[in-house]
Amino acid sequence: MKLVSAFSGVALTVGFTLLGQAFAVEPIPVEAFAKPAEFERLRLSPDGTMVSAVLPGYRDGRIVILRLPKLEPVGAIKFDGELRIGQYWWANDQTLVAETGYQYGPLPRCV
Structure with a gap:
């Protein structure tokens, strides 16, 4: 039994060493x-x-939409003036929904 455990420990060590070299x-x-x-x-x-x-x-809010895996730009949204992007999310595979607001002073979020 001791021989089997020693052998498996050596095999694991060698396996992890080879795996590390393959992904260096x-x-x-x-x-x-x-x-x-x-x-x-x-x-x-x-x-x-x-x-x-x-x-x-x-200064204005901008969202870019990129196609994976090459990160090719397929669209963009720009909000004019003083509008800032609040929360935004995907409604479905083709639609983004965004909340907008105005930033007053040094607040970290839109109101």
Whole structure:
């Protein structure tokens, strides 16, 4: 019995070592963690073929819709003036619903 347990422990160690080498990747540079986000508040469509995201850094609200897996842009929504995007969600595979509001002062959310 001791021989079987020792053998299985060695086999697991060798298996995990080979698995780690098969999936070895380049280390991520530290600068990548300090880079500003390209997208915020991502939402996956119900069928999983598209993703929507808010584009940060614009005074007006902007949502972009991307087709997976290549992240090809297929649509965008832009709110003019002082409107900001509140909550938004997928109503079905083809329809986004968004709440809009105005931001007064340094509040982190729309009212």
